[in-house]
Amino acid sequence: MRILLTNDDGINAPGLYVLEKIAAQFSDDIWICAPHEEQSGAGHSLSLNRPVRLRQHAEKRFSVTGTPTDAVTMGLRKVLPAPPDLILSGVNRGANLGDDITYSGTVSAAIEGALAGVRSIAFSQVYSKEDVGEDVSFDAAETWGAKVLRPLLDMPFTERTLINVNFPPRPAAEVAGVRVARQGFHDYARGSLIESRDPRGFPYFWFGLHGIEHTPGHETDLEAIADGFVSVTPLHLDLTHDASLAALRACYAR
């Protein structure tokens, strides 16, 4: 089984090494093509107004000076000798849950894989407010990663779908299990907006992630993580709101 690994935290991110350890339990044909620098929050953006550079770090280890979508595209079109059987993205440093997944470079890399017809899975390690900076632990992801991945490989692959996995912010031994849940939602009281002045006195603004009020319950990924489970959510790329189709058609038929 040929596996392509990528992420949005960059080629040197600790979570990518965790992902390598997970993937190594399934294959020895592992290729890495990841962004050269951190691209968290890049969503599904594709670089169109500047060139990207491909850099080789080892035999099957490459980085791309671009977004996660650029990295997957380069992996599929240029780096790998043949299409992979599996694309894994992550392990992201931080949650990709509920409404936030459209910001996610990690999930978007898996979306790009799904569009290319390859089974694709995004992995993210949620961390608590106390664990910040260098202190974020990937213990739950490292221990539970293979357990979560194995059954997914036995499932038939459905075109244009992907799987979003989040590991809860607790030690592996305290993880409650795996729960399949739907995508959640939260109040759009967005995180913090930090406002200050740079060393030369000019104002700047910086989006923060803390303070986002999630709305758990409703059997969602957010609730699964709050309950200490690994959340597994199937996603698909058709964003059509079926319930509105008939009403909209009626609108224009008048």
Ligand code: MN
């Ligand atoms: Mn990230």
